[in-house]
């Protein structure tokens with residue numbers, strides 16, 4: 001649906017040049033919710049604004065369906081932008097206009113007949129749950145209500161794409177959740193493609209299907225959100241994930257395991273979806289004579305999919321533990337060996353396999 005190829009953006013600040021984007025490539029599919037995450041200054045907003053040409057890329061191509069946005073003239077661009085809604089962190093509402101007039105503004109710009117405007121605005125206010133506030137002014141609304149007005153306004157021209165620039169960053173966690181629920185509902189009901197920029201992993205975890213991680217103008221990682229959570233590739237992605245999942249085993253637990261005198265291996269066991277990790281582990285002692293002792297774990301929900309990471313102390317002989325690991329993998333779990341318990345030695349699975357197969 002959206003294809004961005006080799007996008008670079010250089011801003012001039014006095015005689016200085018700022019390279020905000022460096023050869024960014026991105027593909028967003030029809031109907032998905034795509035997140036762009038990164039630290040401040042990474043280039044997220046610039047990339048988002050290159051989709052609707054609020055910023056023109058210095059080089060590169062932006063295509064929406066078959067339309068090449070980068071080659072449109074101003075009139076064509078104005079037309080094309082009607083199919084791309086946008087919402088902002090600070091809502092950007094007209095303070096001297098009522099809620100109704102704010103939502104009606106894009107329709108008045110396109111000379112929509114009055115009756116039609118009334119019908120459309122009332123439908124939109126109903127959709128965002130603000131029918132009762134039609135005659136209120138923005139100053140009389142809460143932050144969450146203001147963003148609902150922003151969302152209703154962005155939908156007035158029935159866009160195919162909604163761009164969200166830090167749309168929940170000014171809101172408290174509860175209000176954030178309600179706005180995310182609303183975005184998910186309109187994504188489903190209207191089959192709207194949503195691209196959102198955020199620095200909060202919670203937003204990515206709750207509503208996104210795919211994600212791009214940005215750093216210093218580069219997209220350093222992109223893919224399905226589940227993959228990012230279960231197999232982050234870059235230190236920056238790992239840092240973002242650690243803001244909601246504790247990936248480090250506490251020293252206290254490690255100390256206990258290191259002092260253990262019986263043989264065993266410490267491993268991280270990851271699973272996605274309903275694989276029934278607990279019964280699988282429980283059955284190991286009867287099947288393989290290996291006792292799994294779950295020491296630590298995180299289980300989170302990533303857009304309605306359960307995703308877990310357990311630190312397990314497998315007590316028993318190493319060759320049997322390797323069989324156990326292969327057995328778990330057959331059922332869709334991933335296991336990564338972290339430590340040879342008796343030797344207190346951090347090992348990789350490769351060196352472990354080499355050692356026991358000698």
Ligand SMILES: Nc1ncnc2c1ncn2[C@@H]1O[C@H](COP(=O)(O)OP(=O)(O)OP(=O)(O)O)[C@@H](O)[C@H]1O
Pocket residue numbers: 011012013018019020038039040041042043044045046047199
């Ligand atoms: N209009 C501009 N003129 C000059 N430099 C700019 C302009 N807009 C952005 N920049 C610079 O481009 C870089 C990327 O900015 P951008 O706003 O895209 O990052 P971001 O990841 O969205 O950051 P934040 O999360 O703080 O909004 C930054 O170094 C920023 O200072």
